[in-house]
Amino acid sequence: MLYFLVAIAAIAGLLFGYDEGIIGVARPLLVKDYPLSQFVDGFMSAAVPLGALAGAIIAGRLTERFGRRRVLMGAAALFAIGALAAAAIGAIWQLVLARLVLGLAIGVAAVTAPLYIAETAPLSIRGALVSTYQLAITFGIVASYLMGIAITGDGTWRSMFGLGCVPGLLFLLGLIFLPESPRWLMMHRGRTEAAASLRRLRKAGAAIEAELDEIEAAVRSSAKASTHVSDLMTPYVKPALIVGMGLFFLQQLSGINAVIYYAPVIFEHAGFGNAQTQVLATIGIGMVNFLTTILAMLLIDRWGRRPLLVFGFLGTAISLLLIAVAVLVPGLLPEWMVIVCLAAYIASFAISLGPLPFVVMSEIFPLRVRGIGMGMASVSNWGFNFVVVFAFPLLLESIGLAGTFILFAVVCLAGVAFTLVRVPETNGISLEQIEAHLQTSRPLVELSARPRGETV
Ligand code: BGC
Numbered sequence: 001m002l003y004f005l006v007a008i009a010a011i012a013g014l015l016f017g018y019d020e021g022i023i024g025v026a027r028p029l030l031v032k033d034y035p036l037s038q039f040v041d042g043f044m045s046a047a048v049p050l051g052a053l054a055g056a057i058i059a060g061r062l063t064e065r066f067g068r069r070r071v072l073m074g075a076a077a078l079f080a081i082g083a084l085a086a087a088a089i090g091a092i093w094q095l096v097l098a099r100l101v102l103g104l105a106i107g108v109a110a111v112t113a114p115l116y117i118a119e120t121a122p123l124s125i126r127g128a129l130v131s132t133y134q135l136a137i138t139f140g141i142v143a144s145y146l147m148g149i150a151i152t153g154d155g156t157w158r159s160m161f162g163l164g165c166v167p168g169l170l171f172l173l174g175l176i177f178l179p180e181s182p183r184w185l186m187m188h189r190g191r192t193e194a195a196a197s198l199r200r201l202r203k204a205g206a207a208i209e210a211e212l213d214e215i216e217a218a219v220r221s222s223a224k225a226s227t228h229v230s231d232l233m234t235p236y237v238k239p240a241l242i243v244g245m246g247l248f249f250l251q252q253l254s255g256i257n258a259v260i261y262y263a264p265v266i267f268e269h270a271g272f273g274n275a276q277t278q279v280l281a282t283i284g285i286g287m288v289n290f291l292t293t294i295l296a297m298l299l300i301d302r303w304g305r306r307p308l309l310v311f312g313f314l315g316t317a318i319s320l321l322l323i324a325v326a327v328l329v330p331g332l333l334p335e336w337m338v339i340v341c342l343a344a345y346i347a348s349f350a351i352s353l354g355p356l357p358f359v360v361m362s363e364i365f366p367l368r369v370r371g372i373g374m375g376m377a378s379v380s381n382w383g384f385n386f387v388v389v390f391a392f393p394l395l396l397e398s399i400g401l402a403g404t405f406i407l408f409a410v411v412c413l414a415g416v417a418f419t420l421v422r423v424p425e426t427n428g429i430s431l432e433q434i435e436a437h438l439q440t441s442r443p444l445v446e447l448s449a450r451p452r453g454e455t456v
Helices: 002-033 038-066 068-088 092-120 123-150 157-162 165-176 182-188 191-201 209-222 229-233 238-253 256-269 275-303 305-328 335-353 356-364 367-422 431-439 444-448
Strands: none
Touching: 002 038, 002 068, 002 092, 002 123, 002 157, 002 165, 002 256, 002 275, 038 068, 038 092, 038 256, 038 367, 068 092, 068 157, 068 165, 092 123, 092 182, 092 367, 123 157, 123 275, 123 356, 182 191, 182 209, 191 209, 229 238, 229 367, 238 256, 238 356, 238 367, 238 444, 256 275, 256 335, 256 367, 275 305, 275 335, 275 356, 305 335, 305 356, 305 367, 335 356, 356 367, 356 431, 367 444, 431 444
16 A cells, blocks of 8 residues: 555656656647747746745645645646646647646645655655655656657647646546545544554554554644744754755756756757757656666765765766857867767756755754745745746847856856755764754754764
């Protein structure tokens, strides 16, 4: 049952990726029917992150009130409705509206699905199970790109958008058979219902009493949890807030979604005129993202967060600068080098900047403000996602691809400095130890340095 639950909840990630990626492959066909100005194009693409921003803001309160499962069912219905609406539009403003609805569903689900998985997973494999969400995002992106070659011909953009309804309905159907989170049930319905849910989630005959006791204790302490955003500004929490929001700011300003949303346009600007080459190169990008995320899942607990982040920021900066040079001085670098650089950029992202902000955000906030802290970090994620996706076509027109990529590269270099100065090494350190360190008011970044005299 547990793995079924993770698979179903991960469909939310798949839809996240699909709705992000599909716009890139649908755009060349869409503009044949609806010519787009740069402004409308930016707004239509950015409607998803904008809707998701609204979703992230309301998700916390909704899940507390209605439960994880029911909120996800609502999101699943919105996924299906949004997909059908996007397929049936008669004017471009309707597409903007449909993508806003899809964004709302994504934003709500992007907070609720990982929470649902985390609350139902046994402690020992929680990290790995939650990570499947990011993997599902990258899988959804690849799936959307594959649609670009599977379905061709004028007007087929409607099928591309409409197909998102299938996983949406599967998501809804799957949720019908799933139990509510035992933690939410414990909080709102009592121990008996929580026990019934947990029994379904664990192996038949497994002893669940100890786990139930633990959940009950955790629920008691979270009853005192804060819902005031102002509490995030208290001196000992602020460093965590800066790291959480800062990492998502850097993740988005590294330009990742300019590439994910506009990959074919980028290849065109980089000199690849052939539409077939553009689509194939775009699929390659999606595959590199997907496969490197698997590698990241294996390395995160071995190499640690800081080395991976520095490696990723440097890798993205160097690749972006090389592409900028190739665009500025045509003929200097062979064409295939541009593709290799873009692949290196994606791989550097996927191995660090992709999953790590999610991992670090779930580790650094003290328990009392973990919910609202993660909420604020998500707002930073979607807010800057919107800014980048909206601004990218305008930037392309004003300063060109090279100028835009240089801008992103500068942010990535700033990311190296931010990591060294602010981001703590949380690998192998318990959440309680991190919280205790915050209370000492020593800089959060010093967490990696074991205090003198302390033994392991
Ligand atoms: C980011 C998304 C991005 C995706 C690409 C995620 O970590 O939050 O904005 O599209 O990675 O794989």
